[in-house]
Amino acid sequence: MLKSSVDRVAEATPRAIANRMHGLSDRALAWLFVGPSIVLLLAVNIFPLIWTIRLSFTNFRVNRPNAEVEFVGLKNYLNILSDRDIWLTMQATAHFLIWTIVLQVLIGFTLAYLINKKFRGNDLWTTIIVLPMMLSPAVVGNFWTFLYQPQIGLFNYAVGFLTGADPSSFSMIGDVSLAPWAIVIVDTWMWTPFVMLICLAGLRSIPGSIYEAAECDRASKWRQFWTITIPLVLPFLMLAVLFRGIENFKMFDLVVQLTGGGPGSITELTSINLKREAFEKWRTGYASAYAVILFVTVFGLASIYVKALNKVKQR
Amino acid sequence: MTRFFNGLLHFRRSAWEMLASVLIAAGVFMLMQPFALVLYSWSFVVTLLGTVMFIIVSHFPE
Numbered sequence: 001m002l003k004s005s006v007d008r009v010a011e012a013t014p015r016a017i018a019n020r021m022h023g024l025s026d027r028a029l030a031w032l033f034v035g036p037s038i039v040l041l042l043a044v045n046i047f048p049l050i051w052t053i054r055l056s057f058t059n060f061r062v063n064r065p066n067a068e069v070e071f072v073g074l075k076n077y078l079n080i081l082s083d084r085d086i087w088l089t090m091q092a093t094a095h096f097l098i099w100t101i102v103l104q105v106l107i108g109f110t111l112a113y114l115i116n117k118k119f120r121g122n123d124l125w126t127t128i129i130v131l132p133m134m135l136s137p138a139v140v141g142n143f144w145t146f147l148y149q150p151q152i153g154l155f156n157y158a159v160g161f162l163t164g165a166d167p168s169s170f171s172m173i174g175d176v177s178l179a180p181w182a183i184v185i186v187d188t189w190m191w192t193p194f195v196m197l198i199c200l201a202g203l204r205s206i207p208g209s210i211y212e213a214a215e216c217d218r219a220s221k222w223r224q225f226w227t228i229t230i231p232l233v234l235p236f237l238m239l240a241v242l243f244r245g246i247e248n249f250k251m252f253d254l255v256v257q258l259t260g261g262g263p264g265s266i267t268e269l270t271s272i273n274l275k276r277e278a279f280e281k282w283r284t285g286y287a288s289a290y291a292v293i294l295f296v297t298v299f300g301l302a303s304i305y306v307k308a309l310n311k312v313k314q315r
Numbered sequence: 316m317t318r319f320f321n322g323l324l325h326f327r328r329s330a331w332e333m334l335a336s337v338l339i340a341a342g343v344f345m346l347m348q349p350f351a352l353v354l355y356s357w358s359f360v361v362t363l364l365g366t367v368m369f370i371i372v373s374h375f376p377e
Contacts, residue, residue: 094347300339
């Protein structure tokens with residue numbers, strides 16, 4: 001008689017191990033499987049978080065490991081929350097966050113709506129649109145610095161061609177008023193395809209029968225869009241906003257490569273500023289307090305966002 | 316509005332979650348607004364209060 005693979009594995013298990021496993025309850029087995037993940041989570045996520053909170057109340061500097069560490073209470077928090085430079089950094093982050101999300105949602109949804117229509121070369125266009133998302137942020141930052149070159153940059157040439165302005169008369173990453181927009185443009189170019197893909201999944205999940213029923217009721221295309229398409233795609237859109245919001249709040253690599261936080265500190269986002277405090281000025285305690293402030297902000301925002309998302313899903 | 320205040324008095328989750336959400340949103344706005352340094356200085360306290368409140372009240376009965 002042929003033996004099943006389960007029987008063969010059972011027979012191959014050494015007698016000592018089999019006897020030991022035989023006595024385990026379902027609950028114990030469940031803990032056995034989940035245990036390593038929990039230990040890993042505690043070691044990689046929870047422990048560093050608790051350690052950061054602890055360090056935020058001290059004057060610890062990681063480049064002076066032998067120096068005496070003093071408890072400074074809330075001093076680091078008070079210094080951060082009265083520092084005008086960090087306040088400006090927060091404003092730069094808000095500008096970047098708001099405009100990238102607005103542009104990515106608008107353009108991403110429009111592209112998804114167009115791609116969702118049946119036309120020849122649909123798949124090819126989807127692949128071409130998705131390409132920027134697959135590139136490394138370091139590569140994107142590097143080649144956009146060339147595109148933004150006033151003398152030889154394609155971007156300046158295109159703007160000059162469209163507006164009649166002299167291409168070398170402006171520098172996107174060297175001008176204080178243009179640099180914040182330069183990083184917004186690059187992030188939008190890179191991550192709009194991601195929002196488009198999520199919206200496309202939402203659009204493709206809407207059953208055609210709903211539109212057919214609306215056609216039977218003589219609902220106009222405009223009304224179908226506002227009463228069927230938008231409400232059913234909304235949870236997907238909100239998910240995209242959540243992902244992009246959290247990602248852009250901690251944006252680092254792309255902006256460092258593109259502007260390095262300059263000119264001056266006009267494009268210095270919070271994560272870049274935090275890295276400078278932690279690994280250039282070596283103020284570890286101060287940087288820990290800074291990180292805790294950012295963590296609480298993102299955690300709070302994510303909490304209310306997830307609640308809103310669940311509400312939309314229940315409707 | 317009366318329902319909201321009744322919810323707060325009777326420790327209903329939705330009313331308290333709403334209050335916590337408003338605090339978090341206000342805290343984040345205060346953190347990133349360009350108008351007054353004093354709002355920025357108090358932003359973390361407001362956000363932290365809202366976040367802790369949100370975690371606690373999400374265990375209240377509906």
